[in-house]
Amino acid sequence: MDNAAIIASYSLHLPFAENYSELINNLRAGKRVNETYWFASEEVALKCGFKANKRVAKLEQRDDSPLALLYRLIDDALARANLDKSALTGERARVYLTGLGPRVDGIDYKSFYDHNDVEDLKCSPSISRLHAKNMSQDELSYNIAHKYGLNYLPPNLHCTSNSSLTAVHLGCQAIDNDGADLVCVINCSKIKTQDIWFLENQSMLDSESVQPFGQNSRSVLFSEGFSVILLESKKHRQARGLNGGVRLKSAYAQISASRSNDSAWLSSNIIKVISKILDEENIGLGDLCAIIPHGNGSLNSDKAEAKAIAMLSDKQPVPVLAYKGQLGYTTTGSGIVDLIIGEHSLRQGELLTPVSNDDIIEEIASQLLTDIGAIKHEKKHLLKTGLGVDGSIIGVVMSDTRV
Numbered sequence: 001m002d003n004a005a006i007i008a009s010y011s012l013h014l015p016f017a018e019n020y021s022e023l024i025n026n027l028r029a030g031k032r033v034n035e036t037y038w039f040a041s042e043e044v045a046l047k048c049g050f051k052a053n054k055r056v057a058k059l060e061q062r063d064d065s066p067l068a069l070l071y072r073l074i075d076d077a078l079a080r081a082n083l084d085k086s087a088l089t090g091e092r093a094r095v096y097l098t099g100l101g102p103r104v105d106g107i108d109y110k111s112f113y114d115h116n117d118v119e120d121l122k123c124s125p126s127i128s129r130l131h132a133k134n135m136s137q138d139e140l141s142y143n144i145a146h147k148y149g150l151n152y153l154p155p156n157l158h159c160t161s162n163s164s165l166t167a168v169h170l171g172c173q174a175i176d177n178d179g180a181d182l183v184c185v186i187n188c189s190k191i192k193t194q195d196i197w198f199l200e201n202q203s204m205l206d207s208e209s210v211q212p213f214g215q216n217s218r219s220v221l222f223s224e225g226f227s228v229i230l231l232e233s234k235k236h237r238q239a240r241g242l243n244g245g246v247r248l249k250s251a252y253a254q255i256s257a258s259r260s261n262d263s264a265w266l267s268s269n270i271i272k273v274i275s276k277i278l279d280e281e282n283i284g285l286g287d288l289c290a291i292i293p294h295g296n297g298s299l300n301s302d303k304a305e306a307k308a309i310a311m312l313s314d315k316q317p318v319p320v321l322a323y324k325g326q327l328g329y330t331t332t333g334s335g336i337v338d339l340i341i342g343e344h345s346l347r348q349g350e351l352l353t354p355v356s357n358d359d360i361i362e363e364i365a366s367q368l369l370t371d372i373g374a375i376k377h378e379k380k381h382l383l384k385t386g387l388g389v390d391g392s393i394i395g396v397v398m399s400d401t402r403v
Helices: 020-029 042-047 067-080 106-114 125-130 137-147 160-176 193-201 234-239 263-280 299-312 334-348
Strands: 005-013 093-099 182-189 225-233 246-254 288-292 350-352 374-376 381-387 392-400
Touching (some): 005 020, 005 067, 005 160, 005 234, 020 334, 020 350, 067 137, 067 182, 067 225, 093 160, 160 182, 160 225, 160 246, 160 334, 160 381, 160 392, 225 234, 225 334, 246 263, 263 299, 263 381, 263 392, 334 350, 334 392
Parallel strands (some): 288 381
Antiparallel strands (some): 005 225, 005 246, 182 225, 246 392, 350 374, 381 392
């Protein structure tokens, strides 16, 4: 158990909340994230091939140089853990960068296609934004490695929705196998027009209402966001005079991406992953204070998760919490956001129930908690699950190890 992975600290910056305290306060107050249309008008949306304009949750900071914000979040997370930046230096530290860094926008490429004469450059400034410097995914890794004196460039993981949760899983494995003492997972999620196209093609923007497990929801509320989470081995914490904390244990499975839309197949594999991690930890469903599923409002994955949870908890229902209809769906970083909320739920002994936007489907209606404020509990474990359109399935058991 000396190699157990403990959450040391975290930080975030979302359209819903600029920091952890605001996240919790806004959830407690039942606030909703501000939405805005992605395209300037309905006419522009139609011209770009959409049936209608799409609503998203944007950060106020719209520039494509997120380094200053990432540095602040990393420094904040280190400070919250009582560590300085030298803690990330050395063979026993791991840093993962997840999500999508600087990219050109597909709408600028479309403009270039329409205006490809040199003379048109003055009339179409979008062409200048196609410069290669705006496509350097590795630049973030290089600058972070340089500023914090890392031994290696942080690998940049992008496996759709499970990007940050995959990095957390890799970090847990590194610590569990005594390969690392400190793991830092950084997520950078910015929206570009091609992301909206992708979601549209995945039938994830098919309704106005967005509600995880909602009867009428066929859509996600796409959201930008940045987040950082630090994991630390138990023995490293004890050497610093610290005890207890929320421990993470994870399990991972990979199915064919082509079958990720097969609801029955997905359900059976979700059940396998959840059963595996609970059995390994010798934890029963009755020991869980809640399950925080992937639950993002899209039809196929929500249906599969609802079926899996209902089958697992047929004889012993477990409360389910799904926040992405209220605070937005930060595609590559939502795993970290849910872990932060889960850590609060265990540490403070309370479940913060989200506000609802729709009636809930029958399979999970009796378990999904909504609109009832904060609920106290005395349990020590919580389950987080994540799904990716790449076919990845992740289960994470969070356990409060305080005496």
